[in-house]
Amino acid sequence: MNRRMRITPGAVIATIALFVAVGGSAYAATTITTEDIANNAITARQVANDSLKGKDFKAGGLKGNDIADGKIGIEKLSDEAIAALQPRWLLVNEQGQIEEQSGGFTILDAYSTNNNVYIDAGETLEGHGLTATIAIQNKLDLGGSADPDPSFNGQISIARCQTAAVECAPANSKVPNAFVVSPRQDDGTPTTGGTRERFYVEITP
Secondary structure, eight states: OOOOOOOOHHHHHHHHHHHHHHHHHHHHHTOOOGGGSOTTOSBGGGSOTTOOOGGGSOTTOOOGGGEETTEEOSSOOOHHHHHHTSOEEEEEOTTSOEEEESSOOEEEEESSSSSSEEEEOSSOOTTOOEEEEEOOBSSOOOSSSSSOOOBOOOEEEEEESSSSSOOOSSGGGOSTTEEEEEEEOTTSOBOOGGGOOOEEEEEOO
């Protein structure tokens, strides 16, 4: 005569205890180490706030360029990469000469072909932004009177050469590296002689 097996509460508890014990040892045997994680696989979203402490990082801690797009970067930017992210600039004086610059600029034509200044940037300007501003001065004698001629006013515009909107005049400016700067007086008329303006140019990366 067959007897139907009865499952007692004690048997259930014992079975659960067995699974927990086995599962715990299995977890210990498959613990994930740093070698199991690919570079850049863990982002800020996977790290709980305030869960990482100073001791979790190598000596020196994190620098600003170690973190990008929510990830802790493995490699830092090279000096060349950092330099490429910096804007380039130059200061042109009232004679149309480069007085100061970050490097690589050459004057192609200054007030010779017309009332503009044409400059070679040393590299293509496609995809870069250009800004020009009048540079104030209050110490120079621009009119030949032996007294300073302060200049705080004026207009200025800038553009790349050889675009759909701009045709540059000098033959040597018809290249992707060239741009034109057009200083003007307050009323929009061209600057001449003692009314020439000093100006800054900045090119964004």
